[in-house]
Amino acid sequence: MLAQLLRRDLAQFFPFTGSGAALPVVFFVAVAMLFPFAVGPDANLLARTGGGVVWIAALLAAILPLEKLVARDIDLGFFDQLKLRGLAEEAMMAVRLIAHWLSFGPPLVLATLPAAALLKIEGETLQILAVGLLVGTPGLAAIGLIIAALTASLRAGAALSGLLLIPLALPILIFGAGALARQDQISLGFVAAISLALVAIAPFAAGAAIRAAREN
């Protein structure tokens, strides 16, 4: 049943197959494209600040898919039907987390290449940026899932989730962008550790949230 569910969730969320799911990646590249227009074509300045812009773009792109991530399937009665078939909410949310990350993490890392070209980020900096996003996006996905599940039963949930994600994502942003400034690997280790902890917590937190949402 889990394999069936993962296939269904991926079809829902994956760019170009699901409903408007390519949007976060397009948004991400668009921000990277706008930045040189705003600060001018100074290659040095771009290279110094570009990494931080990419991180902020990634963080904002992570907010976009949240609206449909959980609330839609609650309204559909989809989780109710899975529950009747004996599946735990935690398992549903673990599958959802994998599908959500796969549909936005790796595409974002790939989109970093054109974004980096626009921002004159090269060599080792690009490498640290790409690795940082690869280990940081699971954490962003986990925060996003928790927030989407918590706000699913609220009418203004979509607007609220953006506000909630930003402070929670700060540690990932600080260490991820910090790794670029200092060109070190240790900060990346911190990003990976934060991500791991969030990924471990997310299915339980989100599972409890949709269980609570069902009661009213």
Next chain:
Amino acid sequence: MQAPSPALSVHDLACRRGERLLFRRLSFALEPGAACHVTGANGAGKTTLIRALAGLMTPYAGEVRREGALGLLDERSGLDPDLPLGRALAFWFAVDAGNAPQAIMARLRLEALAEVPVRYLSTGQKKRAAFARLLGQAAQVWLLDEPLSGLDTASQGLVSELVREHCAQRGIALIASHQPLDVPGMTHLAIEDYAPSDEAEA
């Protein structure tokens, strides 16, 4: 359906919605092959009862005992609105390892709609699609919340027929509906009989 015989019983059940007590001291037991028609005005607690029976809502007091796989049909079909009906149903048939999806589709006259996205279906068509999902599940205990709403006369007859067949195969059906169903031997439960009396509420 060779599994152990299904059962559905509640003892001294009370449910709340928000702060309001909907019903209390509700007890019944359904044997294999039994059908029960639950009636009550809007807001009397039919849907709440069904969700409590399904284990989707914690009752305020009392206990629910159920044996056998549960099938729930309510106003939410669980079908992806963006997918063509055939693919949306195929997901549930695959999850349930459903028997003979083609036969089920034909039975509910859904074959011609297989390519139509679920969101374009009419209320009645969606209801029939939800029945297809329910049949594919081959659950022993059916909980049906307003299964007849939105259906035309022919489809309403079909629903009665499906419930009769289900009960003939020792299945249990509990149906909350405003419309009458043609199922012989069906018991009747008026949920208003269990509404809290005014003086108790004060």
